[in-house]
Amino acid sequence: MxxxxxxxxxxxxxxxxxxxxxxxxxxxxxxxxxxxxxxxxxxxxxxxxxxxxxxxxxxxxxxxxxxxxxxxxxxxxxxxxxxxxxxxxxxxxxxxxxxxxxxxxxxxxxxxxxxxxxxxxxxxxxxxxxxxxxxxxxVSAQNAAIQLDEFQISVLEQSLNSGYQVFFVETRLTDECVLKAARAYMVFRVFEESGEVIKSYPSVEDIEQDRFDHSFSVYLTTHKSKESLEKEILNISEIHSVSVNALTKESLRQLSKGTASREIAAAVQAPERGVEKDTAQSVKAQQGQAAGAMSSRTIRVDLERLDNLMNLFSELLISRVRLEQLAGEIKHSDLQETVEHMARTSSELQNIVLKLRMVPVDTVFNRFPRMIRDIAKNLNKKVELIITGADTELDRTVIDEIGDPLVHLLRNAIDHGVESMEERAAANKSENASIYLRAFHSGNHVFIEVEDDGKGINTEKVLETAMKRSIVTREQAAKMSEKDIHQLLFASGFSTADKISDLSGRGVGLDVVKTKIESLGGAVEVESSIGSGTKFIVQLPLTLSIITAMLIRVEAEKYAIPLSSIVETAAITKDKIRKVHGNLLMDYRNTVIPVVPLAEMLEVPHHEKADDSEVNLVIIRKGAKLAALIVDEFIGQQEIVLRSLGKYLTHVFAISGATILGDGQVALIMDTNALIK
The missing domain is CATH 1.20.120.160 (HPT domain)
Known part of the structure; x- marks a missing residue:
């Protein structure tokens, strides 16, 4: 059969x-x-x-x-x-x-x-x-064949002829490695920085989806030496071993005859000795090709190509907006009809381009339940992981980087946050602790929360430890707020663990989390209540090039507010806004929310208007919190291209970037999350 x-x-x-x-x-x-x-x-x-x-x-x-x-x-x-x-x-x-x-x-x-x-x-x-x-x-899949086709062997031969090194690299991760795909990604980044991967086993798709054992192999062309490559890979944490074998033209000829991966070492060490083609191996290889052809329905695309595609489409979008504006001014029916058709087509194209880079955080979250189970068992604690918002999508480059920070936060929650069963019983708590892992969109950011129902943060112990380790002086400690004390947890080398274990006590963890999150353009905050638990809030940028926004005017300036952070727009009489202890407030749907005059907040030169009895409001949301922004005019909804402000304008308050409008003007894009505390 x-x-x-x-x-x-x-x-x-x-x-x-x-x-x-x-x-x-x-x-x-x-x-x-x-x-x-x-x-x-x-x-x-x-x-x-x-x-x-x-x-x-x-x-x-x-x-x-x-x-x-x-x-x-x-x-x-x-x-x-x-x-x-x-x-x-x-x-x-x-x-x-x-x-x-x-x-x-x-x-x-x-x-x-x-x-x-x-x-x-x-x-x-x-x-x-x-x-x-x-x-x-x-189980070890390393004995399976890595079949090279004629084209791949030709590429390797040409690389040798051009003076490049050709290596067969076998990398093994430690048995304790939890996020294997993340470590493999770091190894592949070394490969891509030094040369080009011609073939990998398992496939790149399987490695990215964590569908591999603790080892993987690649054929690599590079200008680096064997020693340099080994050193760079071994510098990555949780790498057990790496084997780099140089291939010669003779060994490549043996590969072209059907050499299997388990025979590669012999071909490398004794290139003058031929290796006969095994009939059973041939059948296995054919089966492998059939499996690969039928099981793989995706292709790997270089992220740089996607970036180029995104940039080209961004330019197309700017031209489209300009064309729409010109068509509206000329009012030629055929031109307007053509422009409308182009707008519909480009909108569909835009959705496809955006989705190419977006990946649900579930690809990271689905690894954690088993990890939580194993760690809790080792610590003799009962912990339930409750995940919500796993379908929230993030840019692929961010997804690749957030795994390690989340592992640190979850381990911290189990080890430091959650009490032992005896302590929970003494505090009249259920012996089954809960850790919540949530993800949700807000504006052009994604928030990921790691919350436990444990003992909370003992600020006195944190301060005492910080002074003992000379992180702060006694004078500085006396002036610190609770939020400032919580930020000490992210100091390098800081740990409140009483003894060193496999999970904690070495002063490495939360400082790594903060460094990594900030390198992605994000931020991390802590909220805690003694006896009730602790919540770490990670804010990450979507890093999208194109967003839908509401254009508004404040005096002579135009601003863009991401549509995903807007609840609604409204116009109300000024007497409905009241001042309480110096803060502007208004009633909104059975609650009271703060009112923010954007002109004052952004220090835009403004003057009193003759008819100032009515104000325009944009109601914005950050999680469950709401606020109302006072603006002068609603210009309308528009798709805009997000541009960075550059390295000289970093950390500008409440501004996340800029965009070029159809008339050539520049509008700043607001980070509404910064306006809600």
Whole structure:
């Protein structure tokens, strides 16, 4: 039977069932007596077993069969879920995931899972003294073939002829590495800065989506030496080892004959010795090509090309706005009709261009539930991670960078924020702590919040530690507000941990978070209440080149306010605004909100008008907070191109950039979030 035609279906369905197994295991840990969840896991394992056996993948079929045996006893009431069973099932899920990655890459899904199988069998037999796997699955996809086509081999040969080095680089991450994709991205950045990656295994798409084990390999052309490349890669944290092997013309010829990755070392070390083509390897390679062709429905595009596309479209948009203005002045029907058609077409094109760079934060968030589970277990704490807004989209360049900061914040919440079960019981709290991970849009920014219901920040202890470490003097400490004290947490080398552990106490963490967030043009704030918990608020720019905005006029100046931060516009009589303790306030939909005169706030020269009885307002929002801006005129809604103010005009209050209008004038783009405290 020809099975390659079914391989794509097998890969897709297996991925879904593995995700279901992981999610249901996490649910079952919270409700270990819920037999319905056990039934769901059993069905997923049973389906995986049947599909694997049909496709001829023996190891996945064998492992899922052993999982079935355990789950069958649980669902029939002959066995109760306990930590040993959970560990065995989680390790089984990890092993199956590794096998599937190998199959996607063209392998046969084989892996050494004897220890996990022995553990599962011991659970069924009741002998818990059987050997238990200490490091998880021994799955390694590095034995699969990295097939190079004739074009790729030709590129490598031409690189050698041009004086470049050609390396086969194998990189292995540490077993403790949580965000593997983020570390791999940093390694690939080294590759791209020094040369060009011709082929990678697993594929770049799989690496970006965290669908790989702890190692990956590439063929690289570069001008750098072997020693320089090794040094740069090893300088990246959580790298276990790196192997850089130089390829010669002879070894490339061997590759063109079908050399597999497991034979590369021999080809590199003994280029004069040929390697015969193995028939079984040839079949494996063909299967790999079929898997790649059917499972990959995306292509990798260089971000620089997307930037160029965005810049070109930005120029097109400026010209379109100018053309619309001219057509409105000339009032020629055919011209206006043509311009309107062009506007509709370019709007559709704009949506496509914008979406090309946007990625939901779920690609980062979905890694955290399992991480929280493992850390909480190590600390003997019960923690539930509650995620909202995972479909919020961010620019790809920002997504690539926020993983590590969020890991630090979540670890900090579990270790420092959440109390032990005994402490929570003494404080009349539930022993199950909650950590909230939220994401939402506000204006042309995205906010990500990490909040815990723990003990809050002890400002006295923070101040005492800061003075002990000479971060602040006693005189400075006496003048500091609570917000200032909270910012001390981000000082380099600061830690309030009483002892050093794997998670804390080394003075590295929150300072890294602040540095990384600020390097992305964002900011991080802290809110805390003793006994109630702590909330870290990360503000990140969308970094979009094009936004929809409301153009307004303040005296002679024009400003753009992002439409996503506007609730509504209104005109009210001046007597509805009242002054309380020097602040302007107004009633708005059963609440009271502050009123901000933009002319005064932005120091725009202004004069009293003859008829000043009515004012125009723009109601803006930042999260749940509202404010009203006083403006002189609503010009209208318009799509604008966001331009940076440059390196000499950084941190301008309430201004995030500028745009060129259709008539050639420059309008400043407002950062309304800065106006709401």
């Amino acid at each position: 020809e099975l390659n035609q079914y391989l794509s279906m097998f890969i897709d369905e297996s991925t879904e069932h593995l995700q279901a197994i992981n999610e249901n295991l996490l649910r079952l840990e919270n409700s270990p007596h819920d037999i319905e969840i056990v039934h769901s896991i059993f069905r997923s394992a049973h389906t995986l077993k049947g599909m694997s056996a049909t496709m001829g993948f023996e190891d996945p079929a064998s492992l899922t069969h052993q999982m079935e045996n355990v789950l069958d006893l649980v669902r029939n009431g002959k066995l109760s879920m306990d930590p040993v069973i959970f560990d065995a099932l989680f390790k089984s899920a990890d092993a199956l995931e590794g096998m599937l990655k190998d199959i996607v890459a063209g392998g046969t899904g084989k892996a050494d899972v004897t220890e996990i199988v022995a553990q599962l069998k011991s659970i069924v037999s009741g002998d818990r003294k059987a050997p238990v796997a200490g490091g998880g699955s021994a």
